[in-house]
Amino acid sequence: MEQDERGKGHRLFLMASPLQGHMTPLLHLADILFSKGFSITIVHTVFNSPNPSSYPHLDFHAIPDGLSQAEASTLDAVKLTDLLNARCRQPLKDFLAGERVPCFISDASLHFTQPVCHELKLPRLVLRTGSPSSTLVFASFPLLRQKGYLPVQESRLEEPVPDLPPLKVKDLPEFPSQDPEAFYKLVCRFVEEFKASSGIIWNTFEELESSALTKLHQDLSVPMYPIGPFHKHCLTGSTSSTTLLTPDKSCMSWLDTQERRSVVYVSFGSIAAISEAEFLEIAWGLANSNQPFLWVIRPGLIRGSEWLEPLPDGFLESLGGRGYIVKWAPQEQVLSHPAVGAFWTHNGWNSTLESICEGVPMICMPCFADQKVNAKYASDVWKIGVQLENKLERVEVERTIKKLMVADEGNEIRENALNLKEKASVCLRQGGSSYSFLDSLVSDILSLESSTFKAH
């Protein structure tokens, strides 16, 4: 097959947010553009910097982020992002001044990059790592506040939100930040900066979210490039793990010993935290479900604990090999393993999309921000998952796992998940939607180059 290397001889700068759920798709995007012939420089913060030796085909440049040791933490992701937006501005400007590149590609949350690019007369393309469906909700924040839906009030949780079906008030994004107003302001600001950009690159595919993409295109009036799922492109670059933590691959041989579609894979991503009481309800619910499970318990997942201290003595041993715990898993590989029958997820967008790509139905337990919207879409729009309703209690956990893994209801959901998996694969083939959007993205980047250099 003829290789499309139109990007040859052109360098692109991509700037990542240091959060795992943002870094992974940015590195995948870098690989995709590298496979189109572009030379790539990843611009990153000193905090949580990726390991360049894992990506020998990419170049890296660290921007001083000015974070103190206490500030360099993902415990409050909004506060961290606000600090980066304030402190990286001048260092980025110093770095970019005089560089000849067609455009700058940066994470949506790093909104400071838009005014920097404007000053330097450099077009900016945005990488939005969340879904268009949840971004549409973010774009509606001022209206939702004006109509009294935000901030969310306990007494209105079950009320439908008329402009955003099928969402109810309880599905609206909130963020547990020290400063409750900070999340609202961050979201409004990055959505505002979309309008000054040269386009938005999405890790999704058109068939999955066409109505949100159309609405956003109308509202923002910038080109949309839904070229996902990123991690499923056939790439010529790295195949190394893009995660900041080292995956424990021993779980793959444990999965090999389990029956087909029997295992519940449990992971709540890289930031979410739960209380000790919730942790114990999950543990007993899993134990009582009688299904085998692979559980990612990240150090820091349980508030106030280093790692597994709250787990009762002898808990795992009493299950006779039915449960397996790791600190971090090779998630994409796990989800594609035939033994995995369900994914109990917090519905971060990467996890949601990775599950869609493998046709694995979900048990949805969103924690904050866009996760609630993703969970609602998984359960009510795409019908590929069930929500853990009510309070997180062991009987509820057991009931939900059985609903998906054993009851008839689960068969329909599984079938929907397999159908969507097929669509996620077709869109990447020649003539498919993501394939065509990527083609336009490459052409548009190259034409930005000519207009940029004319402007200089």
Ligand code: UDP
């Ligand atoms: N992930 C992983 N191993 C784990 C847990 C998560 O590799 O044990 C990866 C997962 O594949 C996904 C990312 O970490 O790509 C988490 O991103 P997501 O958007 O789902 O959630 P966030 O961490 O941003 O809340």
